[in-house]
Amino acid sequence: SVTEIRSGFTAIKANIQARDPIRTLSILSHPHSLHKVKLLDRCCITHQLFNFYVDKVFKHCKTEDSFVNRKISSIANSFLIVKRKLGQCQEQNKCLCGQESAEKYKQILANYEGLNVTSAAIKSLGELDILLDWVEKSG
Amino acid sequence: EDALVAAPQNISILSTNMKHFLTWSPVTVQGETVKYSVEFQGEYEREYANESWIPICECSLITATVCNITDDISATVAYNLRVRADVGARRSEWGTLKGFFNRITTSLTPPLMKVIADGYHLLVELEDMGPAFQFCVLYWKKGQESRMQQKVVEEVSSVVHLDTMEAGPDYCVKAQTYVEAINRSSSFSQTQCVRAEGGTSMWL
Numbered sequence: 001s002v003t004e005i006r007s008g009f010t011a012i013k014a015n016i017q018a019r020d021p022i023r024t025l026s027i028l029s030h031p032h033s034l035h036k037v038k039l040l041d042r043c044c045i046t047h048q049l050f051n052f053y054v055d056k057v058f059k060h061c062k063t064e065d066s067f068v069n070r071k072i073s074s075i076a077n078s079f080l081i082v083k084r085k086l087g088q089c090q091e092q093n094k095c096l097c098g099q100e101s102a103e104k105y106k107q108i109l110a111n112y113e114g115l116n117v118t119s120a121a122i123k124s125l126g127e128l129d130i131l132l133d134w135v136e137k138s139g
Numbered sequence: 140e141d142a143l144v145a146a147p148q149n150i151s152i153l154s155t156n157m158k159h160f161l162t163w164s165p166v167t168v169q170g171e172t173v174k175y176s177v178e179f180q181g182e183y184e185r186e187y188a189n190e191s192w193i194p195i196c197e198c199s200l201i202t203a204t205v206c207n208i209t210d211d212i213s214a215t216v217a218y219n220l221r222v223r224a225d226v227g228a229r230r231s232e233w234g235t236l237k238g239f240f241n242r243i244t245t246s247l248t249p250p251l252m253k254v255i256a257d258g259y260h261l262l263v264e265l266e267d268m269g270p271a272f273q274f275c276v277l278y279w280k281k282g283q284e285s286r287m288q289q290k291v292v293e294e295v296s297s298v299v300h301l302d303t304m305e306a307g308p309d310y311c312v313k314a315q316t317y318v319e320a321i322n323r324s325s326s327f328s329q330t331q332c333v334r335a336e337g338g339t340s341m342w343l
Contacts (some may be wrong), residue, residue: 004213004320066196070211073193077181077214109174 001081002135008074009128015068016061016127020119027111029125034134037104042138044097047086048105049131054079056112060121068124072125144168147175147204147222152230156325157271161198161206163234166224172193174200174225178233182216192221200225202205203311215321217241236246247325250274254312254330261302261310267295273317275324278302281309291317304335 027047028034037045058076063069089095112120149164166173177198181308197204212218217239222233252268263272274292278301292299300303311332316325 001214001320008213053182055186058183066194070193070195072181073181073184074211074213076187077216080183080216081185081214119237 002037002132003074005078006132008071008078009091009132012068013129014073015065016122020123020124020126021116022119025111025123027108027120028127028130030111040096041098041101043086043089043095044101045088045104046138047090047095048101050079050083050086052108054083057121057124059076060117061067061125144224144226145228146232147224150220150222150234150236152236154242156248156268157242157245159209159212159242159245161208161220161222163204163222165204166231168226171226175204175222176200176225177220177222179205179211180219181214182322188268190256198295200299212240212242215241215243226241243321244322245253245321247318247323250314251327252314252328252331254333255298256335257275257303259335260299260300261299261303261304261333263312263314264298265295266294266312268316271318271320273319274314275317276301276312276314280311283310306335309334
């Protein structure tokens with residue numbers, strides 16, 4: 001699924017990032033990049049972020065471009081698969097949430113809610129490669 | 140008063156080797172051209188986006204009664220699909236696929252395969268079936284099935300070298316596809332055997 005998410009995103013990345021005029025802000029990387037997250041907290045942060053995208057981001061990313069909308073649908077439906085797998089990990093207590101993941105996620109939400117919802121959603125979608133790179137590096 | 144346009148019927152999916160097609164029976168209206176439009180809805184749209192539907196622009200106002208939905212069925216979730224007919228300014232109700240479609244149900248056929256004895260080299264040429272496909276190739280010396288060897292081919296680019304053969308015995312090969320996205324394999328292809336003899340390619 002991550003491979004398919006990546007290919008879906010690659011197809012619309014330039015289009016989405018061109019819709020984000022605010023280059024000085026980041027949803028996922030402000031003030032610290034995801035790469036500073038401790039190993040123990042990675043699963044929880046990944047799960048929280050997949051929930052974040054499914055619950056908050058994709059629904060506010062509708063565009064006038066049919067191709068882009070279809071790719072967003074493809075990404076969103078693939079996110080459901082990963083989200084479900086991570087949910088199973090959490091149910092089996094293999095995805096524990098510590099203090100750091102709670103603070104990190106709180107920061108991301110604050111960044112998100114600091115913008116109007118459409119700008120925040122488009123910016124978050126445009127940062128999907130940051131999330132995918134981090135998920136793939138986290139292994 | 141304008142007669143109503145019937146909604147398309149017999150809507151079904153043909154899905155083979157991760158290529159998915161929606162088909163339906165034609166709607167006939169005497170002396171008129173009927174055009175069709177297709178929309179899809181994934182689990183995400185049902186659960187998180189107010190059950191919204193997404194049009195497939197390649198299949199908007201088409202006269203054909205088939206639509207390639209492969210690019211849009213891009214996650215292993217349950218999809219809804221629907222079609223409606225337009226005749227001039229008149230429009231039918233939506234005809235909806237009975238039940239969901241999940242790509243996990245696609246039928247997987249054994250790969251086309253060509254085994255080549257190039258001198259003492261045992262080679263296999265595999266059909267390029269797209270990025271979703273990997274191949275599991277089994278090869279063995281005839282009569283020594285217990286010592287079967289396996290090679291996983293993740294990308295089909297060119298001929299795959301399997302082994303260096305001894306002169307004399309037959310070498311046999313069979314292959315199956317594997318699709319990671321749905322975690323399923325096809326059945327094995329027919330076995331093909333070749334034999335190395337000097338420098339010439341030999342077929343059996």
